[in-house]
Amino acid sequence: MHRVMTPCTAQRWHHPAKTLFRTQAHARTFNSLSLITRAQDNTGSLDNDNNTSTEDNTPVDGWQRTADGLPDYTAEPRGRAKGVEWKLRAKGRNFVDFCRIKVSGGQGGDGCVSFHREKFVAFGQPNGGNGGRGGNVIFEASANETSLQHIPHTGSAPRGVHGKGSLMHGHAGKDLIIKVPMGTIIREVPSPEKEKSAEDEDEDLFHKSLELGETEAKDKEMSKRWVLYPRLANSLTALPEGKVNYFEEAQAWVAEEDRIVEARRAAMSKKPLLLDVNEHTEDGTQFMVGRGGGGGYGNPHFLTTQNRAPKYATRGREGQTRWLTLELKTIADAGLVGLPNAGKSTFLQAVSNAHPAIAPYPFTTLNPYIGTVDYSDSYQVKVADIPGLIRGAHMNIGLGHSFLRHVERSKVLVYVIDIAAEFGIKRRVKGVDDWTPEEDLEQEETKDGESASLKSSQDEDPNAVNAEYSQPFEDWKTLLDELEAYQPGLTRRPSMIIANKADVTEVAPKNLKLFQKLVHDEWAKRRVANSSTTDDHDIQIVPVSAKYKKNIVKVTSILREIVETEKAKESAAAARKEQREREEEEEALAFKATRRNIMNNSSNE
Ligand SMILES: Nc1nc2c(ncn2[C@@H]2O[C@H](COP(=O)(O)OP(=O)(O)OP(=O)(O)O)[C@@H](O)[C@H]2O)c(=O)[nH]1
Numbered sequence: 001m002h003r004v005m006t007p008c009t010a011q012r013w014h015h016p017a018k019t020l021f022r023t024q025a026h027a028r029t030f031n032s033l034s035l036i037t038r039a040q041d042n043t044g045s046l047d048n049d050n051n052t053s054t055e056d057n058t059p060v061d062g063w064q065r066t067a068d069g070l071p072d073y074t075a076e077p078r079g080r081a082k083g084v085e086w087k088l089r090a091k092g093r094n095f096v097d098f099c100r101i102k103v104s105g106g107q108g109g110d111g112c113v114s115f116h117r118e119k120f121v122a123f124g125q126p127n128g129g130n131g132g133r134g135g136n137v138i139f140e141a142s143a144n145e146t147s148l149q150h151i152p153h154t155g156s157a158p159r160g161v162h163g164k165g166s167l168m169h170g171h172a173g174k175d176l177i178i179k180v181p182m183g184t185i186i187r188e189v190p191s192p193e194k195e196k197s198a199e200d201e202d203e204d205l206f207h208k209s210l211e212l213g214e215t216e217a218k219d220k221e222m223s224k225r226w227v228l229y230p231r232l233a234n235s236l237t238a239l240p241e242g243k244v245n246y247f248e249e250a251q252a253w254v255a256e257e258d259r260i261v262e263a264r265r266a267a268m269s270k271k272p273l274l275l276d277v278n279e280h281t282e283d284g285t286q287f288m289v290g291r292g293g294g295g296g297y298g299n300p301h302f303l304t305t306q307n308r309a310p311k312y313a314t315r316g317r318e319g320q321t322r323w324l325t326l327e328l329k330t331i332a333d334a335g336l337v338g339l340p341n342a343g344k345s346t347f348l349q350a351v352s353n354a355h356p357a358i359a360p361y362p363f364t365t366l367n368p369y370i371g372t373v374d375y376s377d378s379y380q381v382k383v384a385d386i387p388g389l390i391r392g393a394h395m396n397i398g399l400g401h402s403f404l405r406h407v408e409r410s411k412v413l414v415y416v417i418d419i420a421a422e423f424g425i426k427r428r429v430k431g432v433d434d435w436t437p438e439e440d441l442e443q444e445e446t447k448d449g450e451s452a453s454l455k456s457s458q459d460e461d462p463n464a465v466n467a468e469y470s471q472p473f474e475d476w477k478t479l480l481d482e483l484e485a486y487q488p489g490l491t492r493r494p495s496m497i498i499a500n501k502a503d504v505t506e507v508a509p510k511n512l513k514l515f516q517k518l519v520h521d522e523w524a525k526r527r528v529a530n531s532s533t534t535d536d537h538d539i540q541i542v543p544v545s546a547k548y549k550k551n552i553v554k555v556t557s558i559l560r561e562i563v564e565t566e567k568a569k570e571s572a573a574a575a576r577k578e579q580r581e582r583e584e585e586e587e588a589l590a591f592k593a594t595r596r597n598i599m600n601n602s603s604n605e
């Protein structure tokens, strides 16, 4: 069975037949209708109302038109350019793989002050119920979620229900369950809201007392923690001489309990929360991230042998509030890495039944996309297609490198190289090549005012074609450099190269030969340099045509081989770790037993 997971936004830019219409039947109807309209337009035999879009040149479907008024599928659709610009401006900050959320557990329900009332029972016992606990905020690992798009900015669980008379306790607030995709890292961050200090609170109280009068302000403050029986406050102020103020006693108890709860909460929040929902996490595992506040006590809680009619109850406690950042690092077996337009999405479409956007302009893919490659024996390999990488991505050029986090967790790196690329000169990237610190220094040293950087660029002719120059090789090196700049050691992962667009027979075979030679030389050099740490694997280069699905099976079988080897290595390492831990535990137990024996023997003597 094919299973494709994709963020919703990634599906936005498809072939028009896929974007505009829900079903293929709709698309077919539209295509046949539009063909009829076009045919009629060309013959000019029909001056109908339907072709207003071609008349006033405003295409209804957003695609640019060719001179003869037909949609130009090779050009970037209108409106999309804006989307790309926005993405480029935001440098990946607006990916749906990072978000911040404020979670707050629900407040506890208030306790109730109530007394039993019955005919001939004038002064019944207190019977106010306790308030219910506030709801918790819970994150649940879900294999069905693929992005953080659905995560709200604030997640507040509902409060507990208040207690009622006749000892009816309020029920607990419902837990708020937020589903998070596998591969999410949850971190607690400091609150951006300014916390009120004790001085600020005093000042607030002072202002309130100016507004309301001192006693009223105090009552209001007290009512934040206490539920008082009507007219209790008056009776407390006019307490006859010699009568004990039980309320003060109750306040002291509650203050002591508050202190303990605060200390426990402070101890718990000392270490900021850090959760990793990774591939070892089971689907449906729940993590409590915002604890609901406890419910308030009803008045029977304050019943003592002396005080038979407590006329106060407490309010529910505030729930726990936390600020969390969620970062999604897609978990895939293989990550496709390549320059824009190399054919990553085309390859993914060829090997899986994913339908990523494919178009001949750069940055077609704006969000990571995952497809599953299915083998005949039901084995599956998850492949992640990420946006194109360009030189300088580590300096946040292009879409930046924020999306590289999606290959960070891939076991295998698959470099997709356009083997038909033929420029002959080094591609210059704005912001990377225009300026270097060395150029600046040279400029300073130049006395005659002529820019040294200009001179140096004149000295070496950029258009000079080097016999050993290979654009695909330069592209591959760019990818390696960018990955290394993002995370040192990333390129040491098991990897393979897809030499895509091998169907372009004019250039591809010639390019491939040189590319293979240069890559093997470079790889050998790197293996020597990193001999202590590099896995001793060679890099395989497979020429394919993703567009025409040629040589795809070879790639998928090599990919499976590498993934299986890696998985076997991982499970062997996990088993070794488990064995070591078990041995350590047994050793510790044996040591304890021996010590106990020695102590027993010495006490017997
Ligand atoms: N001739 C030929 N063209 C190909 C092949 N694979 C992809 N293309 C074309 O290359 C262009 C870019 O393909 P995409 O799959 O969108 O490239 P991408 O690497 O995903 O690009 P970005 O998403 O922008 O990073 C499209 O016009 C494809 O039709 C191939 O094997 N042969």
Ligand SMILES: [Mg+2]
Pocket (backbone or CB within 6 Å): 344, 345, 346, 356, 357, 358, 364, 365, 385, 387
């Ligand atoms: Mg793409």
